[in-house]
Amino acid sequence: MVVFAVPAEVAVILLDIEGTTTPIAYVKDTLFPYIKDNVKEYLRAHWEEEECQQDISLLRKQVEEDSNLDGVVPIPLETGNGEDEVEQVIQAVVDNVHWQMSLDRKTTALKQLQGHMWRAAYATGRMKGEFFQDVVPAIRKWREAGMKVYIYSSGSVEAQKLLFGYSTEGDILELFDGHFDTKIGHKVESESYRRIASSIGCSTNNVLFLTDVTREANAAEEADMHVAVVVRPGNAGLTDDEKSYYSLITSFNELFLPSST
Ligand SMILES: CSCCC(=O)C(=O)COP(=O)(O)O
Numbered sequence: 001m002v003v004f005a006v007p008a009e010v011a012v013i014l015l016d017i018e019g020t021t022t023p024i025a026y027v028k029d030t031l032f033p034y035i036k037d038n039v040k041e042y043l044r045a046h047w048e049e050e051e052c053q054q055d056i057s058l059l060r061k062q063v064e065e066d067s068n069l070d071g072v073v074p075i076p077l078e079t080g081n082g083e084d085e086v087e088q089v090i091q092a093v094v095d096n097v098h099w100q101m102s103l104d105r106k107t108t109a110l111k112q113l114q115g116h117m118w119r120a121a122y123a124t125g126r127m128k129g130e131f132f133q134d135v136v137p138a139i140r141k142w143r144e145a146g147m148k149v150y151i152y153s154s155g156s157v158e159a160q161k162l163l164f165g166y167s168t169e170g171d172i173l174e175l176f177d178g179h180f181d182t183k184i185g186h187k188v189e190s191e192s193y194r195r196i197a198s199s200i201g202c203s204t205n206n207v208l209f210l211t212d213v214t215r216e217a218n219a220a221e222e223a224d225m226h227v228a229v230v231v232r233p234g235n236a237g238l239t240d241d242e243k244s245y246y247s248l249i250t251s252f253n254e255l256f257l258p259s260s261t
């Protein structure tokens, strides 16, 4: 087994979700189809609620930012309350969500709506969060060794809490010291990692970030975090250069903590 020796200065392990704790297939085949299949019905049922209207406002702001992108789907403002007009706006939101998802966009606006939609699916037992089998036992060991463990995912904090709160392993939220999403900044920007360290109250070099995406690893490394790239079944392949540059692990069991000598 290959071993990644965790540097002695590391006191915090920061984890990505998709492709790191959780199979990409679970996200692509369970979480995302639920959104595509149910978004219209969800919007119709919740349209009058403040939370839903805040989600729509955020999506409209995203449309403005996306105005230079090919295929962007505009979301008109409602000028009255006629049923036909509401239905037209709902259809535009549905089309915008489908368009963003076809590009696997990680916008805060899309992720916030998705998080709100998954609430009912988890609460009724229709979905349960899934993890690679090494994940939960390893996190328990890290915590026993005194490590703090945080999540940083493009999925909204609410969506993260649902995934870990309603999982095949039960409610395992107690294993985490905190959660970050793109509200702190995008995962490919190094400033996000500086903000995370500052919010935790440590230096960036006290943090080890585990992710499957090398652009994220690069941004964290630029901010002076330690990084290891996680290679899991179903993840995107790495180039030869990436394979030789990054420390790679295929299981959390390959992390060797200083205290475990
Ligand atoms: C609760 S995570 C839902 C999955 C998701 O929406 C996503 O975008 C995962 O991105 P990650 O940053 O964890 O790779």
Ligand SMILES: [Mg+2]
Pocket (backbone or CB within 6 Å): 016, 017, 018, 019, 020, 211, 212, 213
């Ligand atoms: Mg990932």
